[in-house]
Amino acid sequence: TTRTDRDRIGSVKQQLSRLLKESLQALFPYEIEPLVAACQAKFGDYQCNNAMGLWSQLKGKPTEFKNPNSIGQAIAKNLPQSEVIESTSVAGPGFVNITLSNKWISKHIHNMLVNGIEEWAPILSVTRAVVDFSSPNIAKEMHVGHLRSTIIGDTLSRMLEFSNVEVLRRNHVGDWGTQFGMLIEHLFDQFPDWEDAGDQAIGDLQAFYKASKLRFDQEPAFMARAQQAVVRLQSGEDKYRHAWKKICEISRKEFDLVYQRLQVQLEEKGESFYNPYIPDVLEEFNKEGLIKESDGARVVEIKGHNIPLIVIKRDGGYNYASTDLAALWYRLNVEKAEWIIYVTDVGQQQHFDMFFTAARTVGWLPDPAKNTYPKTSHVGFGLVLGSDGKRFRTRSSEVVRLVELLDEAKSRSKAELKKRLEDNGKIKDWKDDELDSTAEAIGYGAVKYADLKNNRLTNYTFSFDQMLNDKGNTAVYLLYAHARICSIIKKSGKEIEELKNLEAIVLGHPDERALGLHLIQFAEIVEEACSNLLPNVLCEYLYNLSEMFTRFYTSCQVSQWPATSFLLARSTASVVRNRWAPEKDRSMETAASRS
Ligand code: ARG
Numbered sequence: 351t352t353r354t355d356r357d358r359i360g361s362v363k364q365q366l367s368r369l370l371k372e373s374l375q376a377l378f379p380y381e382i383e384p385l386v387a388a389c390q391a392k393f394g395d396y397q398c399n400n401a402m403g404l405w406s407q408l409k410g411k412p413t414e415f416k417n418p419n420s421i422g423q424a425i426a427k428n429l430p431q432s433e434v435i436e437s438t439s440v441a442g443p444g445f446v447n448i449t450l451s452n453k454w455i456s457k458h459i460h461n462m463l464v465n466g467i468e469e470w471a472p473i474l475s476v477t478r479a480v481v482d483f484s485s486p487n488i489a490k491e492m493h494v495g496h497l498r499s500t501i502i503g504d505t506l507s508r509m510l511e512f513s514n515v516e517v518l519r520r521n522h523v524g525d526w527g528t529q530f531g532m533l534i535e536h537l538f539d540q541f542p543d544w545e546d547a548g549d550q551a552i553g554d555l556q557a558f559y560k561a562s563k564l565r566f567d568q569e570p571a572f573m574a575r576a577q578q579a580v581v582r583l584q585s586g587e588d589k590y591r592h593a594w595k596k597i598c599e600i601s602r603k604e605f606d607l608v609y610q611r612l613q614v615q616l617e618e619k620g621e622s623f624y625n626p627y628i629p630d631v632l633e634e635f636n637k638e639g640l641i642k643e644s645d646g647a648r649v650v651e652i653k654g655h656n657i658p659l660i661v662i663k664r665d666g667g668y669n670y671a672s673t674d675l676a677a678l679w680y681r682l683n684v685e686k687a688e689w690i691i692y693v694t695d696v697g698q699q700q701h702f703d704m705f706f707t708a709a710r711t712v713g714w715l716p717d718p719a720k721n722t723y724p725k726t727s728h729v730g731f732g733l734v735l736g737s738d739g740k741r742f743r744t745r746s747s748e749v750v751r752l753v754e755l756l757d758e759a760k761s762r763s764k765a766e767l768k769k770r771l772e773d774n775g776k777i778k779d780w781k782d783d784e785l786d787s788t789a790e791a792i793g794y795g796a797v798k799y800a801d802l803k804n805n806r807l808t809n810y811t812f813s814f815d816q817m818l819n820d821k822g823n824t825a826v827y828l829l830y831a832h833a834r835i836c837s838i839i840k841k842s843g844k845e846i847e848e849l850k851n852l853e854a855i856v857l858g859h860p861d862e863r864a865l866g867l868h869l870i871q872f873a874e875i876v877e878e879a880c881s882n883l884l885p886n887v888l889c890e891y892l893y894n895l896s897e898m899f900t901r902f903y904t905s906c907q908v909s910q911w912p913a914t915s916f917l918l919a920r921s922t923a924s925v926v927r928n929r930w931a932p933e934k935d936r937s938m939e940t941a942a943s944r945s
Contacts, residue, residue, distance in 0.1 A: 358471065361876075372429075374400065391864070394438075397448065398448065401446070405421055405443075426438040426446045433457075450867070453854075459870060460850075474514070478687050479690070481503050481691045483520070483692075484614070486601075498695070502729065504612070506880075515689075519615055519616050519617055523618055523621070525598050527621070531577055532572070532573075532579075533558070536561065625668065631672075631675050632675075653711070682714060689723065691727050695733070696732060702728035732806070732808050732809035733809040736812060737813060739811070759817075759818070763818055791829065796818050796825045800813075831896035832923055849914065849916065859905060861901050861902040864901075866918060868894065892926060
């Protein structure tokens with residue numbers, strides 16, 4: 351079911367913003383955006399920080415206010431009646447400290463338990479987005495950079511989807527370009543029966559790529575044929591199209607293995623898809639007089655950059671940039687996306703800067719300072735390093751095979767799991783396929799989480815030992831924390847369904863209230879993570895949530911928990927799990943019986 355903004359409540363911050371807006375409207379004749387932030391516990395729960403700025407705007411003008419503090423007082427006094435707020439106080443230069451009502455916090459959590467976690471989706475100002483991620487290149491290696499793009503892009507898509515944004519998940523595979531000339535000619539030479547036996551014959555596509563590249567560099571006659579092949583392919587000659595398709599298919603099968611393991615959904619719209627749109631798109635630039643000739647190539651000059659953006663190469667061919675311009679045109683005009691997000695390594699930042707600027711120059715995108723839609727964002731990320739501090743490679747080969755990497759994560763976590771179960775004598779209760787699926791959840795989860803938990807711009811060191819550690823900020827720790835909560839609830843024998851109907855959560859102990867407050871801040875964390883495209887914000891939140899739960903669990907003995915504390919525990923599990931299409935909580939039982 352889709353909901354309208356009106357019946358969505360949004361984050362706590364958004365709710366307080368609405369109240370503060372009313373207050374500010376009563377005091378000032380012009381529109382003021384409320385500045386709300388969570389604050390230190392000793393002051394309250396939230397703070398409104400508008401007073402100082404307003405005071406300096408009033409400087410020299412006639413006003414009834416004596417100082418910033420008196421503005422703060424007025425803001426607090428004019429807040430409309432609301433069940434959300436327990437009390438306010440005004441400090442120093444007009445900070446309005448707000449303490450939320452316990453009763454309301456408890457009601458807010460209760461509503462989520464009854465209606466599902468989607469109740470806590472933030473309200474974002476965008477309705478449709480394209481996330482361009484993964485995007486490996488045909489016949490070339492799909493390397494750890496593409497793995498990062500896949501993991502980060504999928505996570506961003508999930509966060510936006512949770513926030514009711516329609517996301518078009520786009521795999522912009524490199525399936526076009528001059529490399530296909532040599533690949534196709536090499537295919538014809540090496541495998542005359544390629545039409546029937548291509549797949550098996552080619553086998554290792556990367557080795558095939560290398561071999562054809564070697565010939566291209568060393569045999570002038572082959573090079574000439576390869577260049578001819580590009581022309582014949584691009585003019586649509588059957589045999590060449592067919593061979594191209596075959597090569598793409600083989601690559602696609604390999605990519606899909608990785609996507610299946612990681613349970614990532616993507617729709618392929620490769621570079622070739624946008625090729626037919628390029629001439630018209632470039633004509634738009636041409637009409638505006640934006641295309642110049644430079645060194646035999648056609649270029650667009652970009653403000654602030656000392657090199658121009660090449661859109662037609664010297665040989666007359668289109669390139670990465672002209673394809674990206676056409677893809678952007680398509681996403682804006684045909685797919686009608688308001689936010690277009692590209693996930694690649696930071697090394698490509700200049701490319702994105704340049705073609706975003708080109709798109710603004712031709713009038714497709716508004717000035718970014720205006721902060722309106724449509725907009726584009728490049729989500730850059732750092733390198734994956736090996737334990738030697740250099741670019742990540744395996745011992746045997748220079749290229750890390752992603753499937754092997756995931757295999758290893760799984761087999762390591764399976765070995766560890768088995769060892770533990772043998773130690774505690776529980777191994778006999780486990781079927782092999784259960785061991786397998788648990789090892790996958792832990793192993794793949796560990797790889798994903800290790801990638802997400804740091805700010806994406808930093809390089810990170812790939813280490814199985816670290817990511818599979820059950821202590822510290824890891825997927826294993828979070829999975830364990832979740833399973834433990836489930837087991838606490840299960841052991842209590844409390845019927846959560848009944849409690850849901852009967853009882854309001856009591857936030858008695860300070861650690862219990864702190865946990866409740868942190869829980870209801872989930873929506874604004876998702877909002878922040880979406881707005882800044884930073885998955886690590888969400889990881890940090892979840893890690894803190896687990897720690898806060900542990901604190902509450904330690905300071906309030908379970909044996910003395912009132913029944914409603916189990917509701918709070920259950921809410922914590924729901925947030926960690928974020929199952930927003932609640933399938934009758936089977937996973938909860940499984941997790942509980944396993945821990
Ligand atoms: N295929 C490119 C690479 O492997 C990434 C493509 C990113 N998306 C885009 N629209 N340029 O580096």
